[in-house]
Amino acid sequence: MTNTNKNIQLISTISEDNKLTLALQDIEITQPGADEVVIRIEAAPLNPSDLAVMFSAANMSTARQSGTEQSPVITADVPAQFMPAVKTRVGKATPVGNEGAGTVIAAGSSPAAQALMGKTVAVIGGGTYRQYICANVQSCLALKEGITAKEGASAFVNPLTALAMVETMRAEGHKAIIHTAAASNLGQMLNRICIADGIDLINIVRKTEQETLLRDMGAKYVVNSSSDTFLAQLTAAIIETGATIAFDPIGGGQLTSDILNCMEVAAARDMKEHSVYGSDTFKQVYIYGALDRGPITLNRNFGFAWGVSGFLLFNALGKLGTKTVIAMRKRVTDEITTTFASHYTHEVSLAEVLQLESIAAYSKQATGEKYLITPQR
């Protein structure tokens, strides 16, 4: 398979004495079963969901670095009050990395596995922050001829999440979407999908440069939550588009509440009769992240026809059904360098991921900055 069988993976471990340790671990390359392939991971993105697994409940401001340059070790404290919430992790080395891409260097005996031999594939799950991963063919997406691992590294999480938002909108009978933190890689993808599919998308951002970025990408509705006239602008955009569903990766704060209130103002303006229960227009906000871990505050002035729910890709895919998911995967393969293109501002090796300096940078999760891990360096 390889000359050495040498493999390295990034692991995150919480110990009983309230310590988080991040380190590189030497492991064997797993031999593939009939329906499995071994992929040499050449590119894997650092998504917010990966950071959540990697850092868990640790307070990363306490992080210190030890080990060697080739094999650094990061240690950080986990506040005692969070230990009960992570008790099923304690003492277990948890591999990190939800997705990545690379070359299939070994394949099991099944035709599906053999068909991938030598191909560049994207892969989901199992801890992709390693040099070689053994994965079931179902977890792989064969990239088209000429597509690089870097281009295919983010083929699952962001593309499927953006597509799942659009399909959820359709399945639940809404006709336009509101998206917050909308200048993110995911937001840019959603913007491209909505333009291509003729769906009105209201992009909520916090900064003027994000507004400009999205408008330059063809976004028609961009509202800045830092503006004094934000609520009025948002309401006007909702009236124009009829948006009654929103997706929000922030969670904490009042934005969800503000969105529901603006939707209700838009809905209630068509009501001939006053109702103490508010309009009967159903208004939904899905929260798919926790960029702000503070409480979600709902100042309820939006009647009784509303829902606020968590949104998780795998649950959403389960609801949408196999046929829709197969169509989504095909679209991602076809449009990986256009609609679903990701942009990376930094490339780091596995060892460089475990440098205090890089941690300080990528843990900011700043819009416009995105890290790619290249484990073969």
Next chain:
Amino acid sequence: MTNTNKNIQLISTISEDNKLTLALQDIEITQPGADEVVIRIEAAPLNPSDLAVMFSAANMSTARQSGTEQSPVITADVPAQFMPAVKTRVGKATPVGNEGAGTVIAAGSSPAAQALMGKTVAVIGGGTYRQYICANVQSCLALKEGITAKEGASAFVNPLTALAMVETMRAEGHKAIIHTAAASNLGQMLNRICIADGIDLINIVRKTEQETLLRDMGAKYVVNSSSDTFLAQLTAAIIETGATIAFDPIGGGQLTSDILNCMEVAAARDMKEHSVYGSDTFKQVYIYGALDRGPITLNRNFGFAWGVSGFLLFNALGKLGTKTVIAMRKRVTDEITTTFASHYTHEVSLAEVLQLESIAAYSKQATGEKYLITPQR
């Protein structure tokens, strides 16, 4: 129809100068159409939803009384910032009263209307705080022989809401229910339904006497949110029952959040693998009232498989479908003096509703106190 055709109704009006006026109004008795009947209203309950229509956005601490003893007038100020929210009501005399019961004294030509002639019926909608109401037969429920108007006065709002909770639990695949403010008339009904149907119900109350009341009525799970060990007790009850759906009439505060967190603790204890996304057990809280009008605060520590939604009887019935609703109405008719019995602590005439002293009393919406209006006095 009657000798005089004299009819009196209670109306609530907001004027452009930010004033709410409650008064009795002389009106004609409407002649019934083919599918309509005229009901002499003999009993109508004061539900929280009626108070919401009656008082609207007014600050009732500013209420003053004028008019005569037979025809009092209440006036109160509406804070200027709430006027936009009620603008569709301004200048319109709004009839109050969602339900009631009485005798059919005139009927339209259709067989369905004629069949109700002389019967005691319950009626929903249209402003029941009046002496005579003209209603479509679809809005009526014929009470069984010997059932009084007082016994049938609350045949719709609380009974159908309690039944809709149970049916929503079934339709959405949950197996036990959590109910807050559980010692209310509605809560007692829900308790009786759940005992009859063998469904585990966790009753959350705030006071020891409410705990005792519900236990005396056969409730197995009663937890007191004022107790120091409330969260532990709630979690233990959830573990025992598997409750993953809650109905809450309070809204404001942290109780919804606490319920979701306890559900998650119960769900996560079965997880073999830690997940940064929390358990995949879906947890739902429906908010069906606004006893606390303050913000709903969600301290999110319950993963991504959750929903918080408004719950409104008519929307819920729409979702559940005609067949279920017909079965519900039959059950209410059959069990109006047992499962669906309501208890009233005070009976007042229409004029007595508009006394400052009674307003101060019934607007407290205190558990265990319930007002019945008897418009024929």
